[in-house]
Amino acid sequence: MAEELNELVDNVVxxxxxxxxxxxxxxxxxxxxxxxxALLLESLPVVQRLSAWEHVRQPARLAILLAMRHDARETxxxxxxxxxxxxxxxxxxxxxxxxxxxxxxxxxxxxxxAVMDAKQRDLFKDALQYSDDCAGHxxxxxxxxxxVNAKVRDALRLLRREIxxxxxxxxxxxxxxYFTSAVEISAVIGSPEHINLIELADEDCVAIDGNEKVLDAxxxxxxxxxxxxxxxxxxxxxxxxxDLRTACEVIREHYEGQLMASxxxxxxxxxxxxxxxxxxxxxxxxxxxxxxxxxxxxxxxxFEATIQEVVALAVxxxxxxxxxxxxxxxxxxxxxxxxxxxxxxxxxxxxxFRKEVSVGGLNGVIWAIVIGIVTYHWFxxxxxxxxxxxxxxxxxxxxxMSGIAVPLALKKLRLDPALSGSxxxxxxxxxxxxxxxxxxxxxxxx
Amino acid sequence: MAEELNELVDNVVxxxxxxxxxxxxxxxxxxxxxxxxALLLESLPVVQRLSAWEHVRQPARLAILLAMRHDARETxxxxxxxxxxxxxxxxxxxxxxxxxxxxxxxxxxxxxxAVMDAKQRDLFKDALQYSDDCAGHxxxxxxxxxxVNAKVRDALRLLRREIxxxxxxxxxxxxxxYFTSAVEISAVIGSPEHINLIELADEDCVAIDGNEKVLDAxxxxxxxxxxxxxxxxxxxxxxxxxDLRTACEVIREHYEGQLMASxxxxxxxxxxxxxxxxxxxxxxxxxxxxxxxxxxxxxxxxFEATIQEVVALAVxxxxxxxxxxxxxxxxxxxxxxxxxxxxxxxxxxxxxFRKEVSVGGLNGVIWAIVIGIVTYHWFxxxxxxxxxxxxxxxxxxxxxMSGIAVPLALKKLRLDPALSGSxxxxxxxxxxxxxxxxxxxxxxxx
Numbered sequence: 001m002a003e004e005l006n007e008l009v010d011n012v013v014x015x016x017x018x019x020x021x022x023x024x025x026x027x028x029x030x031x032x033x034x035x036x037x038a039l040l041l042e043s044l045p046v047v048q049r050l051s052a053w054e055h056v057r058q059p060a061r062l063a064i065l066l067a068m069r070h071d072a073r074e075t076x077x078x079x080x081x082x083x084x085x086x087x088x089x090x091x092x093x094x095x096x097x098x099x100x101x102x103x104x105x106x107x108x109x110x111x112x113x114a115v116m117d118a119k120q121r122d123l124f125k126d127a128l129q130y131s132d133d134c135a136g137h138x139x140x141x142x143x144x145x146x147x148v149n150a151k152v153r154d155a156l157r158l159l160r161r162e163i164x165x166x167x168x169x170x171x172x173x174x175x176x177x178y179f180t181s182a183v184e185i186s187a188v189i190g191s192p193e194h195i196n197l198i199e200l201a202d203e204d205c206v207a208i209d210g211n212e213k214v215l216d217a218x219x220x221x222x223x224x225x226x227x228x229x230x231x232x233x234x235x236x237x238x239x240x241x242x243d244l245r246t247a248c249e250v251i252r253e254h255y256e257g258q259l260m261a262s263x264x265x266x267x268x269x270x271x272x273x274x275x276x277x278x279x280x281x282x283x284x285x286x287x288x289x290x291x292x293x294x295x296x297x298x299x300x301x302x303f304e305a306t307i308q309e310v311v312a313l314a315v316x317x318x319x320x321x322x323x324x325x326x327x328x329x330x331x332x333x334x335x336x337x338x339x340x341x342x343x344x345x346x347x348x349x350x351x352x353f354r355k356e357v358s359v360g361g362l363n364g365v366i367w368a369i370v371i372g373i374v375t376y377h378w379f380x381x382x383x384x385x386x387x388x389x390x391x392x393x394x395x396x397x398x399x400x401m402s403g404i405a406v407p408l409a410l411k412k413l414r415l416d417p418a419l420s421g422s423x424x425x426x427x428x429x430x431x432x433x434x435x436x437x438x439x440x441x442x443x444x445x446x
Numbered sequence: 447m448a449e450e451l452n453e454l455v456d457n458v459v460x461x462x463x464x465x466x467x468x469x470x471x472x473x474x475x476x477x478x479x480x481x482x483x484a485l486l487l488e489s490l491p492v493v494q495r496l497s498a499w500e501h502v503r504q505p506a507r508l509a510i511l512l513a514m515r516h517d518a519r520e521t522x523x524x525x526x527x528x529x530x531x532x533x534x535x536x537x538x539x540x541x542x543x544x545x546x547x548x549x550x551x552x553x554x555x556x557x558x559x560a561v562m563d564a565k566q567r568d569l570f571k572d573a574l575q576y577s578d579d580c581a582g583h584x585x586x587x588x589x590x591x592x593x594v595n596a597k598v599r600d601a602l603r604l605l606r607r608e609i610x611x612x613x614x615x616x617x618x619x620x621x622x623x624y625f626t627s628a629v630e631i632s633a634v635i636g637s638p639e640h641i642n643l644i645e646l647a648d649e650d651c652v653a654i655d656g657n658e659k660v661l662d663a664x665x666x667x668x669x670x671x672x673x674x675x676x677x678x679x680x681x682x683x684x685x686x687x688x689d690l691r692t693a694c695e696v697i698r699e700h701y702e703g704q705l706m707a708s709x710x711x712x713x714x715x716x717x718x719x720x721x722x723x724x725x726x727x728x729x730x731x732x733x734x735x736x737x738x739x740x741x742x743x744x745x746x747x748x749f750e751a752t753i754q755e756v757v758a759l760a761v762x763x764x765x766x767x768x769x770x771x772x773x774x775x776x777x778x779x780x781x782x783x784x785x786x787x788x789x790x791x792x793x794x795x796x797x798x799f800r801k802e803v804s805v806g807g808l809n810g811v812i813w814a815i816v817i818g819i820v821t822y823h824w825f826x827x828x829x830x831x832x833x834x835x836x837x838x839x840x841x842x843x844x845x846x847m848s849g850i851a852v853p854l855a856l857k858k859l860r861l862d863p864a865l866s867g868s869x870x871x872x873x874x875x876x877x878x879x880x881x882x883x884x885x886x887x888x889x890x891x892x
Contacts, residue, residue, distance in 0.1 A: 260783070275805050326731060345456060
């Protein structure tokens with residue numbers, strides 16, 4: 001993937017400002033599928049992205065926009081004329097508009113709704129009753145559904161008409177529209193026509209709830225052996241399904257989100273977001289970090305007199321702080337993954353705490369000795385070696401404890417540990433490290 | 447998911463040492479599917495994990511082991527008797543042994559091969575011809591295959607026998623076994639029996655190459671509209687397929703890997719890895735970090751005399767270093783994601799560099815002013831404010847540049863930017879920050 005795309009982007013960029021340009025882009029758009037073109041557009045700087053977009057025609061445009069990340073899509077939608085958007089809205093389905101609505105101005109959503117088929121409009125409204133972190137918001141509405149008393153014959157008739165992508169089961173509903181069970185297509189094909197479908201039902205196909213967290217629902221779909229699971233509302237009425245492809249996207253976005261969050265960014269951030277917008281988004285994170293850095297500085301300031309007397313302490317401060325920071329981030333990362341996957345629970349926290357503190361203690365002792373010896377040789381002072389050794393041990397232990405406690409506390413406060421965990425943690429390890437090191441220095445060295 | 451699992455783990459831990467224990471575990475194992483039990487076992491400390499495992503019986507054991515992460519699985523396999531493993535190997539299929547072989551001692555793999563069906567043994571050997579970062583290593587061998595001249599009638603006969611999970615197409619091969627095209631099951635069901643399958647072929651179903659990087663192949667499967675894509679060898683012979691579920695797992699493991707790598711850990715690290723093992727794994731990362739921290743200290747040491755005269759410099763050092771570190775990690779994270787997805791190519795690097803340096807410049811100026819003013823008020827010195835302001839601007843700009851350059855350089859050196867990027871980057875920003883700040887301090891303040 002990566003290398004092929006490399007070539008495409010190179011072709012576009014190299015052809016720029018030559019007569020070949022239009023031809024290159026046209027070829028490229030014709031030869032690739034919407035997902036690849038979406039990735040290509042994301043890889044182009046905004047000016048080239050917009051000019052390449054001009055060469056993309058309907059019906060590919062909708063699929064391409066849907067495949068793009070939020071911020072990249074926005075750069076295109078912002079420049080699109082009402083007429084262009086109207087063309088895109090022709091025959092749009094509910095689930096696609098749900099996705100687009102994230103980026104569209106409200107008046108354009110209304111415009112799309114106005115031309116939408118009444119059935120799809122109702123589905124769109126159903127989806128919007130769920131917030132965007134619930135499974136129901138992202139339901140897929142192309143289903144194979146039959147009444148619970150249908151026979152194999154009816155199923156075959158249904159299958160002959162059309163099978164949606166990633167549909168390997170037929171959902172059976174009662175007269176009220178409540179989900180009762182699911183029958184695998186493979187079971188239907190091998191069975192005599194007069195058999196009741198309910199006799200072929202597969203008990204393993206369990207419905208997900210529209211109110212469930214979307215990540216939990218996606219993990220259920222991934223772990224099931226089905227290409228899609230039915231989705232029901234709070235009363236048990238069949239409202240749609242979540243297929244494996246959507247599940248895969250949800251899971252990918254979750255992890256991308258965590259990766260980006262670890263640097264205080266949004267997973268929708270575009271490679272070529274406008275400078276002002278990027279700078280503003282990131283400034284928030286820099287500002288928060290600045291507050292914590294000043295807090296650490298304030299603690300150092302308490303020991304100004306000591307530093308003036310033993311400058312070696314100032315020289316070695318980064319060693320103490322960064323060893324604590326690294327050790328803490330290791331525990332924190334394990335916790336963030338464990339919390340997201342549900343591996344960390346109230347009852348195993350204690351055992352986890354003991355284990356991480358043991359790991360921290362072991363590494364703390366080892367590195368305290370190593371750093372103590374190096375420092376003793378560097379500054380020719382056993383006492384400085386002793387001071388830094390103790391400070392390292394204390395800080396690595398504190399790091400292990402806060403690596404467990406900080407994400408749990410943040411979760412209680414309903415804050416995302418992936419986002420704010422590292423900032424809180426390094427503040428703790430910086431301050432503990434500096435105070436232990438400089439404090440001990442004041443006691444022992446001055 | 448998370449909450450339900452929470453309850454299960456609580457039940458196990460609370461029932462421990464009571465008479466109810468065996469009953470609780472038995473109920474739990476009976477009521478849940480292998481994937482959930484795997485997650486539950488991963489959530490239990492090792493002693494409880496092993497005692498819960500005793501209550502799990504065949505045939506669920508193989509599926510549970512397969513669903514567990516490497517390190518957690520190892521804790522169980524290490525304690526298992528040869529007899530227990532032999533039971534698990536009964537009727538094992540090639541792709542499952544490929545997965546297990548990661549954790550099994552070689553002599554146990556041989557034992558499994560000895561009892562394996564000859565056909566499956568050959569498939570296992572085929573898979574092992576591909577290294578584990580290639581798609582071919584992870585091929586799935588349950589396929590629907592027909593000769594290229596087969597008719598709809600033949601396809602229906604095949605489908606009546608059995609349809610594997612996530613199979614929505616039948617693959618057509620020529621006499622030599624070369625993949626020619628794929629036909630959707632949905633197209634077969636609606637068509638008259640005498641039609642040639644080749645007439646129904648779906649051109650969008652493109653084969654992936656067994657030699658392709660497994661992540662690239664998985665992204666292709668995720669982006670396709672099919673539940674699986676056929677996989678061919680270098681000559682075009684059909685060797686297997688990759689289904690959407692495997693693709694989803696590959697993508698998830700990639701991101702988990704990046705998340706864990708950012709803290710110098712392995713994505714297979716178990717929540718309850720043995721203390722010694724955990725400590726050893728993490729010690730490497732702490733050691734590397736220590737070298738870079740000492741390097742930064744050495745640079746600070748060059749300015750000892752200056753620090754002794756202006757202790758405020760020592761107090762403020764963390765502010766300069768950490769603002770650079772945060773700004774750099776933002777650019778780095780964007781690059782790591784872009785490189786993995788193939789969004790970053792040789793031809794858009796320049797544009798990306800310009801954009802990131804602009805963002806850095808903007809934020810650099812803003813925060814230089816803010817920090818300059820705060821420092822001026824804190825230490826009542828315009829000159830210190832000026833020195834730190836300039837150092838902040840320089841360091842944030844350097845951070846943006848290295849955020850682009852470091853991952854590209856690491857990739858050229860065939861090192862994983864997700865693993866080593868942040869260590870190299872913070873070394874750069876620490877050293878640039880300290881030298882700029884203390885250097886300017888020596889020039890202006892002393």
